[in-house]
Amino acid sequence: MSTPLQKTAIAAAQAVNDLMRKGAVAVEPAPAAPAATPAMDVATDAPAMRKRSRVLIPALLVLAAGSLVLFGGKGGLISDFQYLQLSLILVYAIAVLGLNMLTGFNGQISLGHGAFFALGAYTAAVMIEHYNLNYLATLPAAAVFCFIAGYLFGLPALRLEGHYLALATFALATAVPQILKYKHIEGLTGGVQGINLIKPEAPFKLALSSDQWMYLVVLAMAALMFWLARNLLDSRPGRAIMAIRDQPLAALTMGINTAHYKATTFGISALFVGIAGALHAIIFEYVSPDSYAFSLSVAILVGAVVGGIASLPGALIGGAFVQVIDKYADAATKQLTAMVHLPIDLEPWTIYGILLITLVYVMPSGVAGGLAQLKAKWKRR
C-alpha cells in the first residue's frame, strides 16, 4: 500500500529519470513525430555545427552588409524598395524568434504576440514624435517596456496551460486595436489616425540612402538578437527553460523555480517582439491601431510554425515567409485561381489556412526541422 505522497514521489522520480534520458538523446528529433512536438534544435546543439557556424555566420553577415557596396547605390542591382523588403524580413524574423523562445523552447502557446509588437512600435513612434528622441534610443526603451509588459502578462499566465493560455492571449490580441484607440491616450497615440514618422537619414554623411542605412541597422540588430537568443538557450537558464517545456514536474523537483522562469521567458519573448515592433515602426514610418489586429499575431505564429517552432534558423525562414506571404500572396493566389479555373477569387488567407493545417500533418517541426530530417536521412544512406 502506498500513500498519495509516496505515489507523488515515485511519479516525480520517474519524471526526473525521463528528463535525464531525454537530455541525453535530445539532439535526435523524433523522426516520425505524429504532431508538432517541439524538436530540439539540431543546428545549435551539435558541436561540429557550432564550430562551422562560428565562421559561417560572421561571413554571411559581412556578405549581407557588403551587398550594399556591391549592389546598392544608384542604379544598383538591389533597389531601395528591395532593401526595405529585406529589412522587413529581418524584423519579422526577430519577432518570430521571440515567439519561438516562448512557444518552442518554453512550451507556452501565445496567440497574442501582436500586442507586444504593437507596444514596441508605439513606444518607438511616441518617443520619436512627442519627445524628439533619436530612433536608436527608442529601441532599449521598447525593450524595457515590452519586457515589463510581458513579465506582468506572464504572471497570471503561469496558472494557465495549453489551450487556456492560448485563450488568454487570443483575448489580448483581439482587444489590442481597441486599447490603442482608448480616448485618454489619444493625445499620445494619435487615436485612429496613428502616427506618421520620417525615416532616419544615414549619419556621418555616408553615401547611403535611408533604406540602405536602416537595412544595416536592422541587420545589426537581428544579428545581436539571434546571438543573444543562442547564448541564452545555451546557458544554464536556457536548459532550465527547455526542461520546463519537456518535464515541468521534474524540473520543479530538481529545484528550478518554474514560476520565475516562465514569467521571465514571457518577458524576454515580449522583449524580442517589442524590438521587432519598434524597428518595424521606424522603417515602415507609420503606426496605426488597425495594423496590429489579430491577423498580426496570427502572422507571427504562422511564421514560427512554418519556420520550425523550436529552431533558431527556422525563425529566419519564418520571418521571410511572413513578409513574402504579406507581399506576394495576393498575386500568387490570383494566379492560382486563374490556373485551376476556380469560379471565385480565392483570398490569401485561404492559402494561409490550408498551408498551416497541411504543415501540422506533413512537417510538424517546420521547414527547418523538415530540412534537418532530410539531411539526417541523406547522411544515413
Add this chain to the structure above:
Amino acid sequence: MEQLLQQIASGLASGAIYACVALALVMIFTATEHLNFAQGEMAMFSTYLCWQLLQWGLGFWTALAIAAGLSFIIGVLIERIILRPLQGASALSVVVVFIGLLAIFHSMAGAIWSHTIKTFPSPFPEVAFAGSGIIGAHQIGMVAVTILMLSALFAFFRFTTLGLAMRAAAQNPTSARLVGVNVDWMLALGWGLAAAIGAVAGAMVAPVVYLEPNMMSSILLYGFAGALVGGISSPGGAVFGGFLVGVLENLVAYFGNLTEKMFGVYIIGNGEKLSVALIIVITILTLKPAGLFGHVITKRV
C-alpha cells in the same frame, strides 16, 4: 431607470447569443478538451449560407433549418477529416489547426460573398406592444429562440438514447466504448451539433450586427468569456455565463456613460467592449479557472 432596464434587456438579448456560442464551445470542449477558436467563423459562414438561401427565395425558417443542417454536416466533416488524425497531438498543433480553419472560413466567406456589409432580415414582425420601448420584438425573439433551442438540446441529452450515448462518450470514453457506444462518431456528432447551434446563433444576431466576415470576432470572445464564467465543463453554466456576460457588458457601457454625464470623466464606453471581455477572461482564468459551475480539474501526478 427606463434606460437601465433597456440596457439590461438588450444585455439579455445579446447574452442569448453569447450563451449559444458558449454552449457550442462547451460541447466541443467537454468531448475533446479543445477550445475551438474557429467557432465564431464557422457560425459566420453558416449565417452566410442562410443568407444565400434567403436570397434564393426561401422562407426564413426553412432557410435557417437548411443552413443549420448544412453546418451540421460541415462540423461532422471537419471532425472526421481534419481533427480525427490529431488525437493525442500537442496543444500547439491543435491550436494551429484551429487558427488555420479560422483563416479558411473567414477568407472563403469574403471570397464567395465579398466583404461588403449586408443587411439580414429579422424573422420577427415589428409590432408595438406594452413595454416595446424597453425591449424590441427582435430581441424578445432572439431570447425565445435561444431558450427554445436550449430546451430542445436539454431534452435531447436528457431523454434520448443518442443523447445519453454522447454524454457517456464525452465523460468516460473508455467505459462508453466498452458498453458499445461508438465514441468516435459521438465526438463527430458533437461537432456537428456545435456547428448547428452556431448557425442559429449567427442567424439570430445577424439582423443586429449586420452580416460581414468580421461579425463574430467580438461575439466569439464574449462566448469564451461566458463559457469561462459559467465553467467551461458545464453546459448549463455556460448558458448562464453567456447571459451574465451579456448583461454585464451593457451595464459597463451604461455606467460608463453615466459617469461621463455626471462627472464629465470618460472612463469606459462602447469602444472598450473587447477590453472588458479581455479583463473578464483573464480575471476568471487567474482567480477561478473552473468558473462558477464547473468542476475543479485536479491533476494526478
